Amino acid sequence: MEFKLIGKNIRKSFGRLLVFESVNFELGVGSSLAIAGRNGSGKSTLVKIIAGLLSPSSGEVIYQIDGKKIDKIDWFKYVGFVAPYLQIYDEFTGYENLEILARIRGLKNYKEKN
Incomplete structure (x- = not known):
């Protein structure tokens, strides 16, 4: 089974405040992603978007198994989110x-x- 997590042109804004834009990544089994930045730079917002807890303003997050897209309603089976x-x-x-x-x-x- 081949699992992939893909981010395509993710953008998030709250009203006129742009938090981030053009975030792209592709992760497979054994891959890792480091998200770094100052306070207020959007790190937690991006993680919430990846976990499906928050929607991006544009772009998309894709979960795939063997090339088949997983429906967002089933994401919880593949990801967990622990906040402080x-x-x-x-x-x-x-x-x-x-x-x-x-x-x-x-x-x-x-x-x-x-």
């Missing part, structure tokens, strides 16, 4: 928090996985 400020429920255990997220995502066999 996680919203978890203090009154639940770590396992209970994961169980809630699994149910929200519609994962059926989450109890069978170790």
Whole structure:
């Protein structure tokens, strides 16, 4: 199975504020991408776009397996996003928090996985 993550001419603006434009990349299994910049330069915004949590103003992110494009609704099966400020429920255990997220995502066999 050959997995690819492709970014084509990604551009993001908020109103008249241009955050970034012309971001292009292609990553395969074993590849890595470093995103560097000053505070406010759009690093987190780009990562959110790659994870499917935010839409680009133009351009596109493509997930592919064996050359076949994966529908955006299924991206969560291939990518995870961890931010420095996680919203978890203090009154639940770590396992209970994961169980809630699994149910929200519609994962059926989450109890069978170790």
